[in-house]
Every structure is written in structure tokens, then in C-alpha cells.
Amino acid sequence: MSAVRIFVPVDAAAQSVGANEVAAAIAREAAQRGIAIELVRNGSRGMFWLEPLVEVETATGRMAYGPVAPDDVASLFDAGFLAGGTHPLGHGLTAAIPYFAKQERLSFARCGVIDPLDLADYEAHGGLAGLHRALTMQPQDVVAEITDSGLRGRGGAGFPTGIKWQTALEQPAGQKYVCANADEGDSGTFADRMLMEGDPFSLIEGMAIAGHAIGADTGYIYIRSEYPHAVATMHRAAAIWHDAAPSPFRIEIRVGGGAYICGEESAMLESLEGKRGQVRAKPPIPAISGLFGKPTVVNNVLTLAAVGDIMAKGAAHYRDFGMGRSRGTQAFQLAGDVARGGLVEKAFGVTLRELVEDFGGGTRSGKPLRAVQAGGPLGAYIPASALDVAMDYEALAAAGAMLGHGGIVLFNDSVDMAKMARFAFEFCAIESCGKCTPCRIGAVRGREVMDKVIAGEDRASNLALVEDLCEIMTDGSLCAMGGLTPMPVLSALRHFPEDFGRE
């Protein structure tokens, strides 16, 4: 009999709740009992409330047990978990867990399934098929396929990816670059991190396809320094890729310096050039003059991770998911005070209520839900009474909110929305690059005025001042940092006036 395969995630979030200790306990217990096992450190399935989620490969499929503590390991062996035995921590087949079964996993199909750094395992699960097909096609045809898929930038702006690639392709031949934006700074988001740690080759494959499409031989992955595990995994994955060389595309990994603004594409390019991460004025757009002044495609990790699947299965397959002008799937991330926090990849059009209630299961604390912040620190606060909005770029915009990078943060009824509005200004003051005045000065003044509002000082005129300031920041800022900071502030003020002393 061959050794039973046991999966214990190596994902940083899983490690944060003891996955390494559980893996060690399983290895120790198996050795003591003289049982041969093969321990695989996979990525996370994205069901974080079940981490560490241990899986055992059986004849009927992978059986899930979680959350497992080191002390549970002996009883798991006693219960015969190696053959899928019943145990209080058991959830049956992983694929049948409703949270997982109800998802539409395209970009995250392999995440949590394979050994992240095993290129053969990657290929055995459908990896490289998209690249191989793309390499048989003319660059223009690859761009057309991406355009037809309806893929839009997953970083937040939602710009059509095919149009960006087309612009870069049309620039005269010469040095061009593909840059993956892995500066996932939005609170409430972790999809890039999970993908880089759980399926790093899918990012590299997407970049290699983009490189073929626009005529670039080099790509940079800019990862935030707050993700040391992802940085380490991507370094190893890039080395494996270069050795195996499924395409001549080369990858360089660069680590950020703890500056949120470097998630803005032009600030990221400055940082990649070794400079202060200050936003560039546009035009020129990066697709014409980007890194080192060369034509550069800057795409979010999730955008690039979708590319391999699109090229493997064709544009129509991807386009058939979604609604309206939002095609394909989005990795939604449930965070904050949520009972079942994690990653939900679902076609556009799912409602916020389905995500928060059906998937998330409401609050972890059991307190009533009061507000949801969608789209990161620059996204709107949505009251618990307005969860029926469809998650789609246009529908959210119509509701005065945004999708951003897909983060959804739940707040219970203890939240003070005036303090959250103040925090939005404070965060902007800390993280502003300082290049434009509305953002640099506006954020500081906004925080000061919110302090007065919170102290109950002349509230009516100070709130009028906040609204004025927000108008200037929205209209006058160079990038989304200053331009969107008013979104959380004004949505909090609009939906929760009682927290600001307004009737």
C-alpha cells in the first residue's frame, strides 16, 4: 500500500493558527505508529475559520478535518482519519462543504489543491495549458482572446485588460515589461497573498502569456513587504520556472517598503525604479511609457491569474460567467467580524447579502451586523439594511459604492462610524505620497475636523467643512488615494448620521 497523502496548508494564515505545529504533530504521530504517510504542504482552500484544515486523500476524494489543533492529532489517528474515518472535526469531502461547493473557482481552481511549488502537479491540474496554447498563437490573437473574455482589471479600477494589452502591443518593438501588482494593501483583502502562496505558477503563467501578447521578455512582481511568506514562495517559484523554462519569459521579484500608495500603478513603477513611491501624472499611460519609460502592462495579481484559465478554455467560457459588463468571476474576501471568513470565488452578480449571510454566516461575535465596508479603505460603508446590491462594477457604482479588490469587511453594532470616518482621513494622512495638495493637506485637515466633530464642537459647520473638503479631494487629487478617501467618509456620514450627532 502506498503512503496516504495528508495535506496541511502552508499558507501564512493557516500558519498563524498553528498549521506548522499540526503538520509536525501528524508526522510525529505517524512515525510513532509506524504508518507511512506523505505530508503535502498545500495552499489554503480559503476557508479560514476551518484552518488549520487537514485533508486526507481517500478513494472517494479528499476528506476535510478542521480546525485541527496539535492535541487533536492522536484522536484523529484513533478515529481512522487516514481512511476518512468519522471524527468531531470532520466535514466529509472537502469539495462537498457548501461554502466550497457553491463557489465557481476558475482562478483559484488549484489553490489549496496542489503543492504550490510542484510544477508537475501544477501541469497535472490544468496549469500551463493556457500558455502552451497562447504560444501557438499570434500576439494579436492572444490580445483578442483576452478582450473577448471581458476580463477587467481586478485591482479596483476595472479597466478592460484587453485594451491595455492592445495599447502595449501597438507600441514599437523593443524593450517592454509586464508588471504584476502584488502590493495588496487594502484591509480586508488577502486573495493575492493566498494565490501567491497557494498557486504561484498561475501568476507567472499569466505574466508569461501577457509577455507573449505584448512582446515583453521580462516581468516584475512587486510584492508588499508585509507578506514575507508570499515573497519567499514567489522567489522559489520563479527559480523553478526559470529552471524548467516552459517559456523564455523571465521574472524578477521586488519587495515594497511598507507604503500603501505603491499599490497605485504609477507609484509602483517609481518604486520599481528604486525611487520614492510618488504618483506620476497621466498621461502618458504606462502601456505607452511605463517602467524605465518603456511600454509596460501593469496588471493586478488576480487579473493575471485569470489569464491562464481564459487561454486554456477560451474567451467564451470565462465570459459566460458574470452579469452586464462585469464578466467572469471575482475573488470576494470576507473579513472582519465574520463567522466564516475566507475567500469566495463567484461569478459577478452574487449579492452582498448572499456573501455576508450565506457564505459568511454573519458576525463571528454574534452581535448584530451594522455595516459592511466593501472595496478596501477607500471603499464605501454600506448599512446592514442595504445588502441586496449585486456585486458588479456598475451596480455597486450606482449604489455609491465600489468593488475595489473584492474585500468585504463586516462590522458589528459596536462600531462608531464617526471614528471610522476619522480613520479614513488618518490613513490617508499616513499613506499619502505627498505629491498633490488635496490629498497631502486635505487628509490632515480632514482628521482635525473629524476630531472636532467627535468632540461635539460646532458640529453642523464642521460637518459642512468635511463635505467641502471631500469635494476638493475627490475633484482635485492626482490619484485614487486622495480621490477616494471621501468615499468611506461620506458614505459613513450619509448612512449613519446619528454617529455624527446629526438627526
Place this chain on the structure above:
Amino acid sequence: MPAVSTFPDTQDAAARAICAQHGNRPDALLEILHETQSQFGFLSDDALKAIAHALNISRAEIHGVVTFYHDFRREAPPGHVIRLCRAEACQAVGAEALAHHAEKRLAGNPSVGLEAVYCLGNCALGPAALVDGELKARLTPAAFDALVAELEAKA
């Protein structure tokens, strides 16, 4: 790539070696600063002078970069560093109260530093922290105290 520990042990010599390893390319400045800092814990005047010389950029430019990014230190850090997440998703599960508790617990403790960080990507399991580079989850004041006690025992 040779292990970092094979670099010379003075900051300027080490910085020069790290620069050389990156082909003295100015665009690799952040990587060079990270590597130099990871060896010595901070960036000394000597190191920055050596880097400016090797990359042929002005010290003013380097100063601009070092001060722009939150990660870089000009002084030696305490023996242990706790980076506590203060962003929204962790705030939603009590990060602010935890931060107040942490400040009180660590007041006057020179060996354990407390820093704010905005998102560690562990937003479904907050409050989160990076403790000497290790990611922690679901921190409560009691769990925080236990962590600190462990660090103090090591110090």
C-alpha cells in the same frame, strides 16, 4: 545567491558587497536597502554613504527613499518587534482596544518594540500581528500577554 551571513561585518563593506551583487543598479535600491537592513537591523550613515557611492546616486536621493518608506530604520531596533495590525478589518474585531492594552503592557520595555502596520492579509482571523516576522491570529489581550512573556523569556 550566497547566504547573507557571508557578507563582511562592517556596514559599509557589506553594503558595497550587496550593491555589487545587484550589479550596482540604482533601480535595485529598495532590494539593497532591505538586504542591508536585514543583516544589521537598521541602516547606518556608513551604509548609506557606501550605497550612494556604489550606485552613483546622491545621498540626498537615498535619504529621500529611506525616509519615504515605513520599513526602513536609521536606528537599531529593539530585540523583538511586534507589528500590530491597525487596519479596518482588525479594528472590526477589537484591534484598537488591543493596541491600547499592548501600549500599556509594553510601556517602559526596551526589549520589545510595538509598531502599527496596516494590513497583514490575515483579515479573516484578526486581530493579527507579525511577531519577529511570524504571523499571529485572533489576538486577545491575554494571548498578547502570553506572547510578550514568551519574548521576554527569550530576551
